[in-house]
Amino acid sequence: MARANLTSAAVIRAAADLADRDGFDAVTLSALARGFGVQTASLYSHVRDRSALIEGVHQLALGELADRIALAIGGRSGQEALTAFADAHRDYARQFPGRWTALQRPASPATVRSEGAGRVAALTLAMLRGYPLPESELVHATRLLAATVNGFLALRANDSFAHREPAAGLSWLRALEVLDGAFRSWPTEGKI
Known part of the structure; x- marks a missing residue:
């Protein structure tokens, strides 16, 4: 170039x-x-330096992921939206493993305030609002969702699921079914 x-x-x-x-x-x-x-x-x-470069990759990846999530969940709700949301993450991680790794790093304050981060957060909340979750519980539901999706994808990337049947794809679907059930029957505030 x-x-x-x-x-x-x-x-x-x-x-x-x-x-x-x-x-x-x-x-x-x-x-x-x-x-x-x-x-x-x-x-x-x-x-400025490698740190700024990595921050830039992180922000780029957030914007790209937000675009994919928006396309995936548009017009969907409930389990259909949840599955599309999670699959957008999974497909992005497969197609762009280096960018996905950047997304797993701690976000700088500038990255947290970036347009891409804001869009991912807004889309996540929009998808979760398709469930009967109290507003006060959305942060907890978001954390559970992120832990499940990111944890599963990290373990799969490390071939942690390659040693036993059934195929990891079936476990992915089961995890999403369980999340859907959890979001549908989420305890009301103060009843945990």
């Missing part, structure tokens, strides 16, 4: 592509500079 094409967005996208191709730990400024055919110092006018 020619030096004239270097922008912050191009550098971050190249970092995300590198993470998907070679693994998250392969993302360094020197590796990106080699890919662009420039000196590492040339990248510092576009990204």
Whole structure:
């Protein structure tokens, strides 16, 4: 890529592509500079340091994931929306493993305030509002949902489910059925 094409967005996208191709730990400024055919110092006018680069990949991934969630859950509610929501995460993790790894890292304050993070949060709450959950319980339901989806996908990525039948895909469906049941029968506030 020619030096004239270097922008912050191009550098971050190249970092995300590198993470998907070679693994998250392969993302360094020197590796990106080699890919662009420039000196590492040339990248510092576009990204402050590796930390800023990783933050950029995190924010990029949040925006992309939000787009997928929106398409998946549009016009759906209840278990159908829950399954579409979870499948959007699963499919994104499969297609973009490096970007998915970025999503599993602690979010910086700027990333928490980013447009992508706001959209993912809003879409998650919109999907959960299709269940009879009290507003005061939405944070707890969101945490359960995130722990189940992210935990399952992390274990599957590590081949933790590859050693025993039935196939992990069936366990995925069962986990979503259980979540659906939990959200439908969620205890009211103060009755846990």
